[in-house]
Amino acid sequence: MSLPFEFPNLDRVHSLLASADTSSLPLLAACGTILVAGSAIALNHSRNSAYTRLRGPPSDSLLWGVSQKLPLTEAATAWYTQWEAEYGHVYSIPYTLGKERIVLHDPKAVAHFFTMDNSVYVKSTFTRSVIRKIAGEGIFADALVGCRQRKVLSPAFSNAAIRALSHVFYDCANKRTPLSSATGPVTDSNSSIDSIGMGGFSHDFRSLAGEKPIVAQMFDANDTKSSFMNMAPMLALVLPLVNRIPGPFDSKIKELNDSLESIADGIWEKMRRDAGSEAVEEKSIVGRLLRAQGSDTSLQLSREEVLDEIKVLILAGYITTSTSLTWCLIELAKNQEAQKKLRDELRNYDTDEPSYDDLMDTTKLPYLDAVTHETLRLHPAATELDRVAAVDDAIPLSTPITDARGRTTDHIAVPRGTLVAVPIAAVNRSPAFWGPDAALFRPERWLGGAAEAGAAKDLVGHRHLLTFASGPRTCIGKMFALAEFKTVLSVLARNFAFEFEGGDAQKITILRGRTMPGRMFVGEDGKPFALKVKRVSA
Structure with a gap:
């Protein structure tokens, strides 16, 4: 046009x-x-009048639409939930510079979106640029690059491969147990960064030994001040040239890349030294990949690709799992009854260190499984996913809707170039799928498969959650993340009690950095809050 x-x-x-x-x-x-x-x-x-015009909220401004209501905090989920209640499972919101953004809550529409992810619906120019700066041409890349990387990585994320890493998760989790009591800003990033380092590429970040690796410093830093740069990602969706503006993001990425390059060089040299040695058993993800390449040149990894995959493992493993574990401790601190039920289940189990198969079996430790999935439901690491329609498309709907012209339709026609989003956190918390108490932390909803037998059964994704996405771009490290989460949580919940300092009524939110995908948990006063940790007797 x-x-x-x-x-x-x-x-x-x-x-x-x-x-x-x-x-x-x-x-x-x-x-x-x-x-x-x-x-x-x-x-x-x-736009051509043939395309479906959807109902939605009015614009707040000509420049920003309603995008300023969607900061990288919990507040965005509340807005999506409100709009779903008012406009239905599919609606359109005015976005930056007059751009429309279609938002999908409808199960059939969401399934179609994920099925067509990376073909019909692609990452924006800005998103691809940011990903390449952070993770190079790793599995997050689009099209053929991403498909090849997924094929290369898949064997390293098999059940057998992750089962072999169980001891790594337990080693990292058990390093916390010498603590008797502590009070401080809540986080469980140390276990995650060490688990990713050792399980991912046999590198000890020594975070649990008291050291602060530059990787953790980078991602734990937050730039949440209101400024032009904070809104740059929204502008860049329609004005890609905004991405050319240098800022703090670029200097942080350079620091991160320099640090990871030295790590990758060390791994590369170690693998070359150990090549062909039957005495050396390599259990890390990257190590297994390098040893399993064989003669298939299409699946061989270059040094640059090893570096990119290390970045992916850190980005997708450290940030997501540590954030989810922190949210879990927050919810258990708020709900002492749930915390006690979990501790009792773990202490009554046959062993202090359940095997990988026992952890993954929903019938062996049902309450651990319930707490895990209730945390992932309420607090997905990625709160929303947006794409751009690469071609014209028709999205099917589970139930017909009335469009902005008053016409009833069972699908929506989407023009090329349209922004389309799935608000993952809002769908995971939708009362339409999870009942009137959808916003509450209630692990019991998962016992006996009750959660998956209700309206949520129409949703795609792992256990009908969108937390790990779905379709061809489903999170390849899903089982790694679940195993690490359950292992660390089982050790912490068995040995420690968690409480809020000053009571559990305070509201906690998370601030996510604009320039780096870091995160910071804050209380109602906007400051990092304290969580009391106390060892409990056996």
């Missing part, structure tokens, strides 16, 4: 951004935004 008028200044904006010094870039970015805004809005409002 061509623009309805000439826009000769766009090339000039690109050249200015490419040649300008850093100090002038914010001003140039603002000028570029103003120059391009008119054309972007005109383009987005000139």
Whole structure:
């Protein structure tokens, strides 16, 4: 579709951004935004009338739409839940520079979205750029690159491979047990970073020994101040040139890459030294991959790919699992009855260290399984997933809807270039699927398969949760994450009691950095809160 008028200044904006010094870039970015805004809005409002026009909330501003209501905190989920109640399982929200964003809660629509992920629905230019900066051409990359990486990595994430890593998870979890009591900002990142290091690529970050690896420093830092750079990701969805603006993100990425490169070099050299040695049993994920390459050159990893996969393991393993474990401890501190039930189940079990198979068997430790999945339901690491339609598409619906023109339809026609999103956290908490108490932490809903027998059975994903996504892009490390989560939680819950300092009525939220995918848990006063940890007698 061509623009309805000439826009000769766009090339000039690109050249200015490419040649300008850093100090002038914010001003140039603002000028570029103003120059391009008119054309972007005109383009987005000139859509063919054949496409489905959906109901949705009114715009708050011409520039931002309602995007400023969707910060990277728990508040965004509340807005999605409210809009679902008001406009139904499928609606459209006004986004940046007049762009529309279709939001899907409908089970059939969500299943279609995930099935077509990476073919019809692709990552935006901005998202791909950020991923490549952080994780290179690893499994998060699109199209053929991502498919090949998934094929290479799959054997290392098999049940047999993860079963062999059980001792790593227990070793890391048990390093916490010498503590008798502590009070401080809540986090369980140390176990996760050491587990990922040893289980992923045989590298000891020594976080549990008191050291603070640069990897943890990078991701635990948060840049949540209100600024132009905080809103840059939203602008970049419709103005990719915004991504050219250098800032704190780029310098942090360089530090991270420099650190990971030295780690990858060490791993690479170790594997070369041990090549062909039957006496050395390599159980790490990357190590297994390097040893299993054989003569199939299409599945061999280069040094650069090893580096990229290490980045992926850290990004997808450390941040997600440590965040989920922290949320679990918060919920158990709020719910002392659930914490006691879990501790009693673990202490009454046959062994202090259940095997991988016992942990994964939902009938062996049912309450541990229930607490795990209730945490993953309420607090998915990725709260939403958005894509851009690469081609025109028709999304089927479970139940017909009434569109903005008052017509009833059982599908929605989506034009190429449309933003489409699945609010994972909101769907996981939707009363329509999980009942009127969907917003509450209630592990009992999982006992006996009750949760999966209700309306949630229509949802795709692991145990009908969208936490690990679904379809061809389902999280490849799902079983690794579940095994690590359950192992660490079983050790912590058996040996420690968790309480809030000052009572459990306070509201906790999480702030996620804009420039790096870090996270910070804060109380109602906006400051990191304390969690009391006390050893319990056997």
